[in-house]
Amino acid sequence: MSLRKGTLLSIRDDIRVMDVTIRDGGLCNNFAFTDEFVKQLYETNVKSGVDYMEFGYKASKKMFNEKEHGKWKFCNEEDIRAIVGENNTPMKIAVMADVGRCDYLTDFLPKSESVIDMVRVACYVHQMSAAVEMIEHFHSLGYETTCNIMAVSQVSADQILQALDILSTSSVDVIYLVDSFGSLYHENACELAQKYVEVAAQHGKIAGFHAHNNQNLAFANTVETLSYGVSYLDASMMGMGRGAGNCAMELLLGFLKNPKYSVYNTLDFIEKYMLPLKEAGIKWGFDIPYMLTGLFNRHPRSAIEFTSEDRKDYSKFYKELVEND
Amino acid sequence: MSLRKGTLLSIRDDIRVMDVTIRDGGLCNNFAFTDEFVKQLYETNVKSGVDYMEFGYKASKKMFNEKEHGKWKFCNEEDIRAIVGENNTPMKIAVMADVGRCDYLTDFLPKSESVIDMVRVACYVHQMSAAVEMIEHFHSLGYETTCNIMAVSQVSADQILQALDILSTSSVDVIYLVDSFGSLYHENACELAQKYVEVAAQHGKIAGFHAHNNQNLAFANTVETLSYGVSYLDASMMGMGRGAGNCAMELLLGFLKNPKYSVYNTLDFIEKYMLPLKEAGIKWGFDIPYMLTGLFNRHPRSAIEFTSEDRKDYSKFYKELVEND
Numbered sequence: 263m264s265l266r267k268g269t270l271l272s273i274r275d276d277i278r279v280m281d282v283t284i285r286d287g288g289l290c291n292n293f294a295f296t297d298e299f300v301k302q303l304y305e306t307n308v309k310s311g312v313d314y315m316e317f318g319y320k321a322s323k324k325m326f327n328e329k330e331h332g333k334w335k336f337c338n339e340e341d342i343r344a345i346v347g348e349n350n351t352p353m354k355i356a357v358m359a360d361v362g363r364c365d366y367l368t369d370f371l372p373k374s375e376s377v378i379d380m381v382r383v384a385c386y387v388h389q390m391s392a393a394v395e396m397i398e399h400f401h402s403l404g405y406e407t408t409c410n411i412m413a414v415s416q417v418s419a420d421q422i423l424q425a426l427d428i429l430s431t432s433s434v435d436v437i438y439l440v441d442s443f444g445s446l447y448h449e450n451a452c453e454l455a456q457k458y459v460e461v462a463a464q465h466g467k468i469a470g471f472h473a474h475n476n477q478n479l480a481f482a483n484t485v486e487t488l489s490y491g492v493s494y495l496d497a498s499m500m501g502m503g504r505g506a507g508n509c510a511m512e513l514l515l516g517f518l519k520n521p522k523y524s525v526y527n528t529l530d531f532i533e534k535y536m537l538p539l540k541e542a543g544i545k546w547g548f549d550i551p552y553m554l555t556g557l558f559n560r561h562p563r564s565a566i567e568f569t570s571e572d573r574k575d576y577s578k579f580y581k582e583l584v585e586n587d
Numbered sequence: 588m589s590l591r592k593g594t595l596l597s598i599r600d601d602i603r604v605m606d607v608t609i610r611d612g613g614l615c616n617n618f619a620f621t622d623e624f625v626k627q628l629y630e631t632n633v634k635s636g637v638d639y640m641e642f643g644y645k646a647s648k649k650m651f652n653e654k655e656h657g658k659w660k661f662c663n664e665e666d667i668r669a670i671v672g673e674n675n676t677p678m679k680i681a682v683m684a685d686v687g688r689c690d691y692l693t694d695f696l697p698k699s700e701s702v703i704d705m706v707r708v709a710c711y712v713h714q715m716s717a718a719v720e721m722i723e724h725f726h727s728l729g730y731e732t733t734c735n736i737m738a739v740s741q742v743s744a745d746q747i748l749q750a751l752d753i754l755s756t757s758s759v760d761v762i763y764l765v766d767s768f769g770s771l772y773h774e775n776a777c778e779l780a781q782k783y784v785e786v787a788a789q790h791g792k793i794a795g796f797h798a799h800n801n802q803n804l805a806f807a808n809t810v811e812t813l814s815y816g817v818s819y820l821d822a823s824m825m826g827m828g829r830g831a832g833n834c835a836m837e838l839l840l841g842f843l844k845n846p847k848y849s850v851y852n853t854l855d856f857i858e859k860y861m862l863p864l865k866e867a868g869i870k871w872g873f874d875i876p877y878m879l880t881g882l883f884n885r886h887p888r889s890a891i892e893f894t895s896e897d898r899k900d901y902s903k904f905y906k907e908l909v910e911n912d
Binding site for chain 2: 266269270447448449450477478479480481482483485486489510512513516517525526527529530532533537548550553554557574575576577579580
């Protein structure tokens with residue numbers, strides 16, 4: 263196993279923190295955030311030293327009805343500008359584009375006309391070729407790009423290497439390890455992270471990590487993969503994100519030693535804006551059903567359904583998972 | 588860094604799981620568990636393959652009024668027997684004795700007359716000599732013993748080595764690394780764990796780990812220290828324990844690969860017995876104030892007070908911690 267990069271006391275200049283509260287958290291409330299919430303989150307992120315803020319998805323309006331979802335599923339240029347103006351801050355703006363769920367040829371302006379800085383392309387391993395086509399398009403428009411390869415815990419090591427190989431010859435800037443099901447333990451996550459870091463470094467690219475908290479390891483795995491050379495770190499306020507949620511921003515900013523990052527402002531935001539979401543009944547975060555889908559290396563959809571029905575019969579849910587194994 | 592012991596798929600025959608729900612969880616409800624709760628927990632632990640169940644403290648009745656606390660603060664022999672009878676199971680029974688808070692010379696029967704198998708001696712580094720005196724006494728009575736050295740995150744590496752040195756010549760069976768404030772990251776925890784494991788192995792002893800979840804790392808650090816050779820692992824149902832609580836039993840049993848351990852029965856217990864505690868307002872588990880005392884490497888008492896007052900002004904609490912730094 264290669265050596266860790268830096269120590270618990272050192273600063274790593276390559277680290278970039280990405281706030282995914284609106285994008286991954288939007289999956290919990292159908293992107294129904296108020297403008298005030300998004301504006302305050304934006305200002306909090308800027309004050310906290312966050313490097314990127316992901317505003318949401320650029321979903322296809324042909325496939326999804328704009329009236330049925332909050333606006334951050336679509337991230338219209340004017341909606342982002344209503345929050346950030348010209349974004350005269352050091353923080354960059356990201357959006358996510360899913361392979362097969364966006365109209366990438368028509369829905370993106372040239373970077374010179376857009377306040378968006380980065381497009382993150384999310385795909386499954388079998389969609390790598392489509393992802394690369396999108397990445398090249400976004401690159402030609404002038405955007406920074408990432409590729410977030412999802413659900414790798416259900417894919418063979420060979421297929422992951424093939425995917426990394428395909429990406430290595432593309433124009434992509436950042437290659438993301440994504441623990442979609444929250445099923446990775448440290449040893450798995452770090453072994454994968456080292457592969458990603460190695461391939462990325464060989465081709466002048468950077469590696470990132472996106473965690474889910476099914477087994478309460480989102481922060482732990484983020485810190486561990488970072489120690490093995492991952493640079494881009496996804497986090498969200500109070501870990502808000504689909505199912506068990508993500509790495510909590512407050513934990514990550516508390517951990518990082520670079521004084522540009524500050525946890526203090528996130529606390530103020532959390533008490534004023536996140537607690538009311540919890541009180542309004544928006545659900546996310548570590549809970550037994552998500553733990554079980556993580557343990558079984560499954561998509562969290564059955565746990566999300568279980569939770570949304572306010573079921574508490576955990577042992578029955580366990581049997582349902584075993585029977586469907 | 589030495590190699591990990593075993594892999595994510597292997598069984599480690601040296602592993603022992605210790606349920607601390609009543610003892611550490613008792614700090615959240617003043618040990619006011621019903622007999623039915625304790626009986627069902629006992630049966631669940633037996634069915635789940637748990638190796639030891641800690642019933643509570645053997646606190647001094649001269650120092651603490653029996654009428655002001657639940658009975659598991661005192662663990663009278665007859666109270667334990669009312670739950671376990673002769674304990675004709677493979678699971679062993681443990682109690683904790685704090686240095687300076689118990690009458691160890693008068694309150695313990697010889698092992699031959701007691702259903703208790705193990706006494707865990709908890710102490711601070713400056714109490715090592717007193718701890719060893721107690722350990723030798725319990726050893727002469729016939730008990731298995733552990734020494735749980737608390738608050739080592741506030742102690743110099745030299746002092747820790749001195750403490751381990753003192754213990755190495757004692758009769759103690761298990762030496763516990765205790766992350767009292769939940770302030771250890773993996774790298775700290777594993778570095779310390781390796782020291783404990785090394786000293787223990789040199790003297791025919793075993794190492795254990797007791798986590799607190801202030802930074803949501805209790806399970807993560809338990810799995811990590813175990814991979815570096817720690818054998819005795821503390822956990823509690825839903826992580827119930829003081830402040831942010833401990834490593835969750837359901838996470839740990841889900842992780843362990845030995846088929847003697849089963850997570851299924853814990854789920855049934857959790858839905859029937861742990862959720863009602865939560866609903867009754869008993870407080871424990873990861874939350875922002877505990878995260879902050881963990882981050883500041885402080886005793887959780889200010890966070891417990893904050894939480895008990897139902898305060899939510901996290902940023903003010905942060906400032907209070909900074910001012911008292």
